[in-house]
Amino acid sequence: MTDHPIKEDPVKRFRKLLGSLSPLTRLPQRTLGDIINLPKQTSGEPHPPVQSLKKDAPPPKEKKSKPKPVSIEQPASTADLKPDSASRSGASVWAPRFWTMASIISLTINILMAVILIVLVVSVYRLGLDVNYIMDVGKSLVGLPGGLYENFEKMERANIQTSVKVETSIPVKFDLALNQQTNVVLSQDVTITNARVTINSEVLDITRANTTITLPQGTVLPVLLNLTVPVDTQVPVVLDVPVNIPLSQTELNEPFVGLQEVIEPLYCFLVPDAVNMDGERICP
Template sequence: MESKSENRGESFWLAFEKFALIFSFTMNIILLVVVLVLLGLLIPIKNQIARPMMDDVMSEIDRLGETHIKTTITVQDEIQVKFDLPLKQEVNVTTTEAVPLTTDAYFTLPGGGGYIRGTVSIDIPSGTTLPVLLDTTVPVDQMVPITMDVPVDIDLGDTDLKTSVDNFRILLEPIDSLLGE
């Protein structure tokens, strides 16, 4: 009796093995067809969408590194002006009131009569123009307000932004290589 029940178990096992083999083979074929269909869809997506987009991104990254920011900046500030101004020149000054002048005088008398030494006092009248040698140093220390428009042209390739742009390019290069030409 054992042989009949063993025979039955074996035939069940053989039937299960055949079913599992056929089922596995069928599933593998279905999965292979699905993969091939997906590959058929991915190649056009890669060529028609991903590759042109990556070309545009890489082109924009290149342009970003060559970009210039051009603008005008209005500067409003105060600057300190501090220096010594040497002055040496002749100027004419006009008196605004009478100027008393007292000085020693020496007079020679005509005909060999000798000389007289004394003091002379006079008033220079108001409104008299006198030549004066101005020889001095004038200290200048002043805050001066400034307002000006300064045109600016910043080459982004010469800034710290270039490092970030280069790093971004390096990050995208593996994807660019993966997509191929």
């Protein structure tokens, strides 16, 4: 609301100007005081004639009034002419529109729900579905969150137990030092030339004589081994390794716990007194 005065309607101003120019406004008019000071006429006295009243009355003074020019001012805006009516009618204009739109939306939703229900009923009868079967399916859907939560909990506590077969080859490279007494068996006859032989017997006495000796196959000779043997080879390895891995200690634990937290609100809504595998309450 502004402090500027509300402009007068141009139509009303025009009518006032026309009324001021009318000849009837030039006639003498009685004021309220003249009407009060009139002598009261008794019921027995006759009314004075109209002509006598006109003679006794003083002649009216004619007032010369110049006609004023008529000027019609156009309003600046409709809001300046009728701000109160616009503010009062704002709510009344939008209220019917709001209720009309709300009614249309509600009616549309009701029609859609009715169509969906009719389609479902027709589908049930057309496909020949059993009502009891549908009820069993509904019960299964209700028990679905509980089954999912229980299986996710079992997966969280499960262990991976298996045997891993290992087939590979291990490289071996090192120097083997030997320094020990051992016996050697000849695999064939061995001939030793320029050997010095000493024989002391009753028949023959020989001291450090050069000769050739042949050692037969299978002769066992004691020897002392003192050497370094280099080893560079590949050792094949074939074995079964047992494995036992708890999933709670792996990276799979986090997604299993997250799946339980996702199912928990729906499971608690359907079964408020649900418990886990340890018998503890799940719902707060």
